[in-house]
Amino acid sequence: MGAGISRLAWRNLWRNRRRTLIMLAAVAVGVWAMVFMSAMMRGMVDEMVRSGLEQLPGMVQIHQRAYRDDPSVVNSMPSPEGTLQAALAEPPVTAWAARVRVPAMVASARASRGLTLLGVDPAAERALGSVPPTISEGRFLEDEHDRGVVLGQRLVERLESDLGKRVVIMSQDPQNDVADRGVRVVGIYKARLPGDEERFAYAGRAALQELLQVPGQVSEVAVMATDYRRPQALVEHLARAAGPQLEVLPWTELDPFLSSMLDLQDGFSLVFMVVVFLALSFGLVNTLAMAVFERIREIGLMQALGMRPGLILRQVLLESLYLLLLGLAVGNGAAWLTIKPLESGIELSSVARGMEMFAMGATLYPALYWRDMVLATVVVLGLGVLASLIPAWRAARLDPIRALNSH
Amino acid sequence: MSAIHCRDLCKTFHQGEEEITGLDHVSLDIEAGSFVALVGPSGSGKTTLLNAMGGLDRPDSGEIVLGDTRIDTLDQGELADLRLNRIGFVFQSYNLVPVLSARENVEFVMQLQGVGAQERAARAEAVLAEIGLEGLSGRRPAELSGGQQQRVAVARAIASEPQLILADEPTANLDSHSATQLMELFVHLNREHKVTFVMATHDTRVMRYARRVVSLQDGRIESDQRTPEAVE
Known part of the structure; x- marks a missing residue:
């Protein structure tokens, strides 16, 4: 049944193409922001640590x-x-x-x-x-x-x-x-x-x-x-x-202070990603709730035909998963494409004095780490599936008679 | 031998403070292979009885036995399995999954049953051919007429090889030509596949195809007539 549920979930995702594309864009921009900001932060911290290591030395x-x-x-x-x-x-x-x-x-x-x-x-x-x-x-x-x-x-x-x-x-x-x-x-x-x-x-x-x-x-x-x-x-x-x-x-x-910068940066990245995703999750839950609401009769039909609530839950979660995976692919891809050309350095001479305060030069070198992309992916998938449980659970708990008679 | 046996079923609905009687001590025994029409005006209890027989709704009291299984005591998961494997449904408004083609709609229940892909496809094509929809199996519901959609729903119901098919006002949204074609299909399937058909209807065109007509009024059985002169 796995293939059938997957196909159904995929097609359901594209029923309202515009809504899906808007949500997809929101997830992709969110993921891009997570990875891009992390790369900038990594670049800053790398520079601070390298500078610190030269001083240490x-x-x-x-x-x-x-x-x-x-x-x-x-x-x-x-x-x-x-x-x-x-x-x-x-x-x-x-x-x-x-x-x-x-x-x-x-x-x-x-x-x-x-x-x-x-x-x-x-x-x-x-x-x-x-x-x-x-x-x-x-x-x-x-x-x-x-x-x-x-x-x-x-x-x-x-x-x-x-x-x-x-x-x-x-x-x-x-x-x-x-x-x-x-x-x-x-x-x-x-x-x-x-x-x-x-x-x-x-x-x-x-x-x-x-x-x-x-x-x-x-x-x-x-x-x-x-x-x-x-x-x-x-x-x-x-x-x-x-x-x-x-x-x-x-x-x-x-130099424990310098070392703590790395832990601080990891913690900040995670907090930033969770905050960005929390903002996204409202849109995601709303999109899925609307998708379920529009298909109440159909869900009632599936229940009447013998589909167990667990499978209905899986189907709605799969729709969310597809949306998230697409958003992650686009967002991570866009982040890679925008960060790579900047790795040779971003000139920040206008704020160079401020940068010096943090033991940094006038050029910022964004650093794209795979672990940041993995972290963004884990945060988006983990919290996304968690947020999707609400509409999915509601869909699975529908009363078939009421669902079939809804308009 | 009984396909389904209902004894002393009662069901009450609440609408605000008003209490509406859906079923009032209904007892009914339907033989395997029979073709039964439940008739009566709106609110007479025919859909309520059909839903109870299909395990979609529970009676407040009484018992329902499908074959040798008492179904009014089963939990939601067991009822889902029962509907999946032993009962076929045909609803008034076609109720096909719009994102699936005709063949995929027919295959849907078989997929839930775990039938292999090759057997599923072969059975779906055979059933679609039997009901006269060969060549249309790749079309989505929106590309089919109302009559064709209802035929696909029938194909879906019989493809899973159920013991019992429950049809709720299956001709209500069809023109007379399509309704006649559908009823002839029901008669054909009942005769060829020995599937028990129970229909809820107030369409007089349909009643003449049934070999037994059970009339309900205010949740009670008002009459129960055998009709040997039914259209064959």
């Missing part, structure tokens, strides 16, 4: 176990070698950088400031994407032996210093003695978040190791891989290679 970090409690040079670790170095050379690792990261003071002739001093290998940092996005004056470090320092624009203003002038950097060596050195400002950078310009200064890694008397020692290894949403497998792989003395942590633990 990395999807995974390796430290000496005590480093996170006391981020001083005492808790440094050897640069990766042996099995760890081999593990870092394998996919899904795309880049890694070992860096010295210590609290420090920087002083000019007029002022001084506390900050985090990063001793970096510029080539590795570039591969990681964690070099400052804009060098407004001068240059970035040439190599890890570079004896200059790169400061943020706002810090230079606070210190009343300038490009080419000398500043003194001070920190503690492993013996808790002050290690200081006069260095020249070789570059001034602008960060996406202005606050970062006062928080971070860049020096050559080897030069800093020499200053702190920790040759070959680093504070952290930052690792970038292909998929930031699934860092756990990489963490386990690197932890095996790093051994028990080192701690390997994913970015979700290193």
Whole structure:
């Protein structure tokens, strides 16, 4: 009977072609809106997370176990070698950088400031994407032996210093003695978040190791891989290679706030989809209720001929299901067609300052995720069939005599 | 042997505060293979009796036995199965499913019965041919005349091979030519297929085809006459 009921439901759907097309358009536009908005949101969150990972930096970090409690040079670790170095050379690792990261003071002739001093290998940092996005004056470090320092624009203003002038950097060596050195400002950078310009200064890694008397020692290894949403497998792989003395942590633990953005976005997508569908469901229920109302006699006839109420319920639900499936196909298709050309980026320079507040650039890259299309499909089908139960139940409960005598 | 047996049926309807008697202690025994007309003016109870016999409505009291099954005590699902497998219905206003073709309408009940597609199609074509609608099986109801639509409804009723066909005013919407053709078809099917026919009608053209005429008035049987002179 399944084929017969399906055919009947399909033909019934097209009895009132205009009404069906209007409802179909409503479902399709709703689905398109769900998927399109999700893609925009995904693009925004992806950008925020990527930007956050560049700042962190990395999807995974390796430290000496005590480093996170006391981020001083005492808790440094050897640069990766042996099995760890081999593990870092394998996919899904795309880049890694070992860096010295210590609290420090920087002083000019007029002022001084506390900050985090990063001793970096510029080539590795570039591969990681964690070099400052804009060098407004001068240059970035040439190599890890570079004896200059790169400061943020706002810090230079606070210190009343300038490009080419000398500043003194001070920190503690492993013996808790002050290690200081006069260095020249070789570059001034602008960060996406202005606050970062006062928080971070860049020096050559080897030069800093020499200053702190920790040759070959680093504070952290930052690792970038292909998929930031699934860092756990990489963490386990690197932890095996790093051994028990080192701690390997994913970015979700290193920056829980950034991680919560993903959960927030998933939750927001679901809420948005449910809200859109609730608006649609009124139209859907009304369409089905009208379709049932117009066919009361026919439903009475089917009951008189021996069709069980359960089959009548199934038939009405099938009509709804066909309508929803068509709407989903059109809506998802339209979303795919409109999002794909935009994946190369939407220019939002007119609101760029607002975007910067969220650690985003002036270009938004919508990201179409299959899981969003699946989520929209599940929401629409699940809630749609649920909403259709009301008219379907009424149809199944009709009294055949009354239904046959209705006009 | 009885096709259907009704004993002491009572049925009352309520319209606002008014109480209307549909059936008033009606007892009737209809033999298998007979051709019975229930006649009487509007409101006499003939449709109520027909609906009760078809399991579409329940009497307030009394009992109805179809073959060897007491049907007034069955639940809705069992009644649906009974109507599906043992009773054929022909209604006044054709009552075909408009989105199905003539053949699909005839196949509809067989589909509900679970008859296989090939057998269903063969039986539908054979029945449509028997009632003179060969060549029209692909047409939708809107493309058929009233008489042709009623023939399709008859074909649907007999295709499922029921024991009993209940027809409620089957000629009411037909012109005299179509009504005559339909009644001749009923007589033919009754004779050839040995199906028991019970018709509710107040059409005098129809009554002369029945071999038994049961007259109702105010929910009671007023007369019950055998008519050996019925048109064959």
